[in-house]
Amino acid sequence: MLLQLLEPGETPAPHQNEAPRAIGIDLGTTNSVVAVARDGVVEVLKGADGRGLLASVVCYGEDGSVLVGEDARNQILVAPDHVVGSIKRLMGRGLEDVKSLAGTLPYKMDSLAEGGMVRLNVAGRVLTPVEISADILRAIKARAEAALDGAVEKAVVTVPAYFDDAARTATRDAARLAGLEVLRLVNEPTAAALAYGLDNSAEGLYAVYDLGGGTFDISLLRMEKGVFQVKATGGDAALGGDDVDHAIAEHFLAERGAEPLSAGEVKQVLMVARLAKECLTHSMGGEWMVDIGDRSTRHFLDRATLDRLALPFVERTLEICRGVVADAEVEMEDIKGVVLVGGSTRMPLVRSKVAELFGREPLSDINPDEVVAVGAALQAEALTVGSDTLLLDVTPLSLGIETMGGIVEKVIPRNQPIPVGMAQEFTTYQDGQTAMSIHVVQGEREMVDQCRSLARFVLKGIPPMAAGAARIRVAFTVDADGLLTVSARETTTGTEAQVAVKPSYGLDEEEMAKMLRDSLENARTDMTVRLLTESKVEANRSILAIRAALVADGDLLDAAERGMIETAVAKVETLLAGTDREAILAAAENMENATKGFAEKRMDQGIRKALAGVSVDKLDGAL
Numbered sequence: 040m041l042l043q044l045l046e047p048g049e050t051p052a053p054h055q056n057e058a059p060r061a062i063g064i065d066l067g068t069t070n071s072v073v074a075v076a077r078d079g080v081v082e083v084l085k086g087a088d089g090r091g092l093l094a095s096v097v098c099y100g101e102d103g104s105v106l107v108g109e110d111a112r113n114q115i116l117v118a119p120d121h122v123v124g125s126i127k128r129l130m131g132r133g134l135e136d137v138k139s140l141a142g143t144l145p146y147k148m149d150s151l152a153e154g155g156m157v158r159l160n161v162a163g164r165v166l167t168p169v170e171i172s173a174d175i176l177r178a179i180k181a182r183a184e185a186a187l188d189g190a191v192e193k194a195v196v197t198v199p200a201y202f203d204d205a206a207r208t209a210t211r212d213a214a215r216l217a218g219l220e221v222l223r224l225v226n227e228p229t230a231a232a233l234a235y236g237l238d239n240s241a242e243g244l245y246a247v248y249d250l251g252g253g254t255f256d257i258s259l260l261r262m263e264k265g266v267f268q269v270k271a272t273g274g275d276a277a278l279g280g281d282d283v284d285h286a287i288a289e290h291f292l293a294e295r296g297a298e299p300l301s302a303g304e305v306k307q308v309l310m311v312a313r314l315a316k317e318c319l320t321h322s323m324g325g326e327w328m329v330d331i332g333d334r335s336t337r338h339f340l341d342r343a344t345l346d347r348l349a350l351p352f353v354e355r356t357l358e359i360c361r362g363v364v365a366d367a368e369v370e371m372e373d374i375k376g377v378v379l380v381g382g383s384t385r386m387p388l389v390r391s392k393v394a395e396l397f398g399r400e401p402l403s404d405i406n407p408d409e410v411v412a413v414g415a416a417l418q419a420e421a422l423t424v425g426s427d428t429l430l431l432d433v434t435p436l437s438l439g440i441e442t443m444g445g446i447v448e449k450v451i452p453r454n455q456p457i458p459v460g461m462a463q464e465f466t467t468y469q470d471g472q473t474a475m476s477i478h479v480v481q482g483e484r485e486m487v488d489q490c491r492s493l494a495r496f497v498l499k500g501i502p503p504m505a506a507g508a509a510r511i512r513v514a515f516t517v518d519a520d521g522l523l524t525v526s527a528r529e530t531t532t533g534t535e536a537q538v539a540v541k542p543s544y545g546l547d548e549e550e551m552a553k554m555l556r557d558s559l560e561n562a563r564t565d566m567t568v569r570l571l572t573e574s575k576v577e578a579n580r581s582i583l584a585i586r587a588a589l590v591a592d593g594d595l596l597d598a599a600e601r602g603m604i605e606t607a608v609a610k611v612e613t614l615l616a617g618t619d620r621e622a623i624l625a626a627a628e629n630m631e632n633a634t635k636g637f638a639e640k641r642m643d644q645g646i647r648k649a650l651a652g653v654s655v656d657k658l659d660g661a662l
Contacts, residue, residue, distance in 0.1 A: 060075055060187055060189070060191060060193075060423075061075075061191075061193040061194060061195065061222060061419035061420065061422065061423045062074065062075050062084075062183050062191055062193075062194045062195075062415075062416065062419055063075070063076070063081075063194065063195050063197075063230075063412050063413070063414070063415025063416030063417070063418065063419045064176070064179055064194050064195070064196045064197065064412065064415060065197050065227070065230070065409075065411040065412035065415060066095070066127065066172065066175065066176065066179075066196055066197065066198075066210065066213075067095055067127065067251055067252060067382075067411075068095060068125050068127040068128060068251050068252030068253030068254060068279060068280075068281065069094070069095060069124075069125070069251065069252030069253075069280065069281075069382060070092040070093060070094055070095055070252075070382065070408065071092075071093045071094075071095050071175060071179055072091055072092060072093070072408065072409050072411070072412035073093075073179045073182060073183050073412060074409070074412040074413055074415065074416035075183065075186075075187065075416050075419075076416040076417050076419065076420035077420070079417070079420070081234070081413045081416045081417060082416075083409050083412060083413070084182055084183050084186040084187070085182075085186070086108070086182050088109070090109075091408070091409055092408060093107070093108050093175075093178060093179060093182065094107075094108045094109045094111065094112045094124075095124065095125070095126070095127065095175050095252075096108065096109075096111040096112040096115075096122060096123070096124040097111055097122070097123050097124075097126075097171055097174050097175060098110075098111035098114040098118070098121050098122045098123075099121050099122075099123070099161050099162040099164055099166075100121065100162065100568075100572060101121075101162055101163065102568065102572075103564075103568055104568040104569060104571070104572040105174050105568075105569065105572075106569075106572055106573070106576065107174055107175055107177075107178035108178060110573070110576045112124065112310075113576075113580075115306050115307060115310050116307060116310070118162075118303075119302075119303030119304065119306040119307055120147070120161070120162065120301075120302065120303040121161065121162040122306065123159065123161055123166075123171055124306075125252060125253050125281050126168050126171045126172055126175075127168075127172070127252075127253050127254070128253040128254075128276075128277060128279075128281065129157050129159075129168040130168050130169070130172065130202070130206045130209045130210060130213075131156075131168075131202070131203060131204075131205030131206030131207070131208065131209040131210075132156070132157055132168070132205075132206075133156060133157065133205075147159065147160040147161075147302055148160070156168065156169070156209070159171070168209065168213075169209050169212045169213045169216065170213075170216065172209075172210070172213035173212075173213040173214075173216035173217045174217075176213055176214055176216075176217035176219060177217045177218070179217075180194075180217055180218060180219060191219075192218070192219065192220055193219065193220045193221075193222050193419070193423065194214065194219045194220070194221060194222065194415075194419065195221070195222050195223050195224075195225055195415045195416070195418045195419040195422065196210060196211075196214055196219075196221055196224055196225075196415070197224070197225050197226070197227045197230045197411050197412075197414075197415050198210050198224050198225070198226060198227065198521075199226070199227055199249070199251075199254040199255075199256050199274060199276055200226040200227060200228050200229070200249075200256040200258055200269075200272040200273075200274055200435050201254065201255075201256055201272070201273065201274035201275065201276050201435050201436075202254075202276060202435070202521075203276070203435075203436055203481055203491055204481055204491075204493050204521070204522065204523055205491065205493070206276065207224055207520065207521055207522060208522065210224065211224065211520070211522075221520075222419060222422045222423070223418065223422060223519055223520055224520040224521060224522075225414070225415055225418055226256070226258070226269070226272070226435075226521075227249050227251075227256060227380065227411045228247035228249050228256050228257070228258035228260070228269075228272065228380065229247075229258065229260065229267065229269060229414070230410075230411045230412075230413075230414030230415045230418065231247050231249065231378055231380040231410045231411050231414055232245060232247050232258070232260045232262065232267055232378065232414070233267055233414035233417055233418060234405065234410045234411075234413035234414035234417060235378050235402070235405060235410065235414075242262050242263050243261070243262065243263075243375035243376075244259060244260070244261050244270070244369065244373055244374050244375055245259070245260050245261075245262060245374065245375055245376050245377070245378055246258070246259055246260075246360070246364075246374050246376075246377045246378070246397065247259075247260060247377075247378045247380060248356070248360070248377055248378070248379055248380065248384065248393055248401065249274075249380035249381050249384075249411075250279060250280065250356060250380075250381045250383040250384050250389060251279050251280065251380075251381035251382065251383060252279050252280045252281050252381075252382065252383065253276075253277070253278075253279040253280075253281050254274065254275070254276050254277070254278065254279050255274050255275050255278040255279055255355075255356050255359065256272065256273070256274035257272070257273050257274060257356070257359055257360045257363050258271070258272040258273075258363070259271050259272070259363060259364065259367045259369065259374070268456065269433040269454075269456070270367045270369070270433075270454070271363045271364075271366040271367035271433070271454045272363065272433055272435050272454065273359050273360075273362055273363040273366070273435075274359060274435070275355070275356075275359065278352060278355060278356065279381075279383060280313075280316070280381075280382065280383035280386075282352050283316060283345075283348065283349045283352055283383070283386075284309050284312045284313045284316060285309065285312070286348040286349065286352075287312035287315060287316060287340065287345070287348055288305070288308045288309050288311075288312040290338075290340075290344070290348060291308060291311070291312065291327070291329050291336075291338045292308060292329075294336070294338055295329060295336045295338075300331070304331050304332075307329075307330075307331060308329055308331070311327055311328070311329055314327070315327050315340050315345075316345065316386070317385075319340065319341075319342055319345050320385045320386060320387065322342075323341060323342045324339065324340065324341035324342060325339070325340065326338070326339050327339075327340060342387070345386075345388070346387075346388045349386065349388055349389075350388065353386075353388055353389055353392050354392075356389075357392060357393075357396050360396060361396075366454060367454075371396075371397055371398055372398070374397060374399075376399065376401075376402045377393055377394075377397045377399065377401040377402060378401070378402050378405075378410075379393070379401045379402065379403050379407050380407050380410055380411060381407055381408075382407065382408050384401075384403075384407050385407065390403075433453075433454045433455060433456055433457060434451055434452075434453055434454065434455045434457055434459065434517055434521065435453060435454075435521070436453050436481050436482055436483065436491075437449045437451065437452050437453045437481070437482065437483055438450055438451040438479070438480075438481050438493075438515055438517070438523060439451070439479075439480055439481075440465075440477055440478060440479055440480065440513060440525075441478035441480060441487045442465070443468055445486055445487045445488060446485065446486065446487070447480055447482070447484065447485055447486065447487055447490055448463070448465075450462070450463050450513065450515045451515050451517065453483065455517075457517045457518070457519060457521060458516070458517060458518050458519050459516070459517050460514060460515065460516040460517075461514070461515055462512055462513060462514035462515070463512070463513055464510055464511065464512050464513075464530075465511045465512075465513055466506075466507045466508070466509050466510060466511065467501065467504065467506055467507065467508070467509045467511075468506060469506050470503075470504075470505050470506050471503040471504070472501060472503070472504075472506070472509070473499070473500065473501045473502070473503055474497055474498065474499045474500075474501060475497070475498045475501060475511055475527065476495065476496075476497050477495065477496050477497070477498060477513065477525065477527050477536075478492065478494075478495050479492075479493045479494045479495070479523070479525050480492055480493060481493050493523065494525065496525075496527075496536055497536065498511065498527040498528075498529065498534065498535075498536045499534070499536070500529070500532065500534035501529050501532075501534065502529070502531060502532055509529060509531070510529070510530045510531065511527055511528065511529050511530070512527070512528045512530055513525065513526070513527045514526045514527075514528070567620075570620060571618060571620045571623075574620050574623050574624055574627070575615055575623065577627070578611050578615060578623055578626075578627045578630075579615065581611075581627060581630065581631065582608055582611060582612065582630075585604065585608060585630070585634055586608075588634075588637065588638075588641065589601070589604070592637075592640075592641050592644065595637065595640045595641065595644065596637060596640070600636065600637065603633050604630075604633050604634055604637060606633075607626070607629055607630040607633040607634075608630055610626045610629070610630070611623065611626045611627055611630050614626050
């Protein structure tokens with residue numbers, strides 16, 4: 040169309056007719072990242088604070104408010120029982136799974152039905168990991184829409200390669216609940232390799248070592264002429280930087296002396312442990328304070344102690360790496376490079392041990408925190424616009440059915456390229472048997488009770504025959520997201536039954552519909568509460584900074600100046616107990632104006648201290 044004439048007032052806004060962009064999301068245990076690709080160029084979308092990382096932490100207020108990100112993480116020191124982090128470790132998990140993680144997850148668990156998903160008691164609410172993850176994804180979606188100035192409805196979401204079917208289903212449910220259509224679930228190592236390969240024109244066999252906050256994956260990929268083929272993958276969905284944090288926290292508590300701690304107090308100690316670990320990435324040691332109740336204790340942590348505490352977890356990752364290399368039937372020398380992914384790979388111990396195992400320094404020229412989101416954004420663009428790149432992923436775990444005696448018969452072995460379909464024939468066990476129960480399982484063990492149960496269904500209408508005469512063909516199909524469909528067919532009569540495997544840890548359609556209705560009905564109220572909460576958080580942050588400045592440099596003020604500041608602060612503190620957002624914003628602005636003179640005096644004092652004793656000749660030389 041060369042020319043379009045429109046009536047007055049009907050001219051569309053800029054970009055109004057553009058198709059909504061698809062984004063790439065790295066939904067991480069500790070932090071999440073969102074990115075978008077345009078013509079193969081990727082931009083990591085940043086928040087108002089200018090940071091690309093969004094803390095995967097949610098704080099639930101007693102007034103119904105929901106706070107996500109660094110502001111939520113800071114609330115651990117104020118209201119730890121209202122804050123949830125590392126929720127990714129509970130995605131797709133049931134009661135038995137949680138028992139094995141109970142020592143590392145400081146949550147108050149709600150009573151849960153047998154076979155149901157975990158539920159947490161948070162600030163008087165009962166929430167599932169799916170709902171909590173959906174709140175994080177809503178914040179990610181809001182960040183993307185603000186940065187792109189338009190609606191965002193579609194996304195590629197990354198998951199650990201070793202996420203099983205239940206965890207993948209839970210992730211997809213969380214995205215749907217947040218208002219996002221998932222174009223594809225992509226394994227995190229594959230996304231990282233996609234980003235690295237396109238950015239560096241790399242070809243050959245590469246290892247992707249992905250150690251995040253809560254999960255570990257190792258994948259071997261062959262990259263050649265735009266084709267990214269996963270040769271083998273392995274990992275542990277309950278191994279990551281959180282375990283190191285917990286080891287540091289236990290070290291601090293052992294020095295402090297045995298005492299019972301609440302779940303909220305454990306979160307506070309873990310926060311100190313995480314900060315200590317991150318600081319030791321760039322330093323050799325430091326002193327840390329554990330301040331709980333009316334007792335404060337100081338603890339010194341150096342690099343050697345950190346390495347000793349982290350070594351068992353790092354060695355476990357190396358053991359998994361050796362197994363994956365053996366599965367792929369290659370030698371260490373065949374691997375051209377090792378790509379590091381995940382914030383936990385910043386630890387010097389991890390880098391040195393990975394270099395020692397693979398016999399070469401790992402590749403780290405792409406930000407390990409952002410590389411997964413970059414790959415997801417490229418895949419999102421490929422699925423909506425088109426691309427010359429082809430991703431060939433694999434099944435992380437074997438899929439099969441239960442046969443007599445509780446034995447597992449594998450139908451699709453692990454490390455099969457997906458999408459994939461395979462089938463096997465089975466038969467009846469008893470004379471005259473007219474029905475067969477199909478129990479679908481996932482895992483590498485030989486017995487059903489050692490594997491994950493995914494689904495059950497019954498094939499009816501089998502002709503009554505002698506045992507062993509019937510022929511039942513059971514077919515498994517895994518799509519590009521790694522999600523499974525199973526069908527069973529009696530070949531003589533054509534009687535057939537099938538199930539799209541929906542693990543009990545996901546949400547059924549009725550639950551999903553109710554949650555979506557609730558989110559739409561309460562959208563305006565939720566936004567009002569959110570804006571009010573953000574205003575209060577920002578005002579509180581300013582008050583804390585002013586109080587600290589008065590303690591440090593209050594002698595710079597005369598009585599009248601100090602009184603003016605104290606009055607402005609008191610006004611804001613009074614309003615924080617209410618719900619008038621506009622009044623809070625106005626009072627906060629007045630407080631900021633009242634402290635401008637104080638800030639200038641502090642700056643002048645700082646400059647004078649910095650220049651004290653410096654000769655004019657030196658200053659001239661510097662200029």
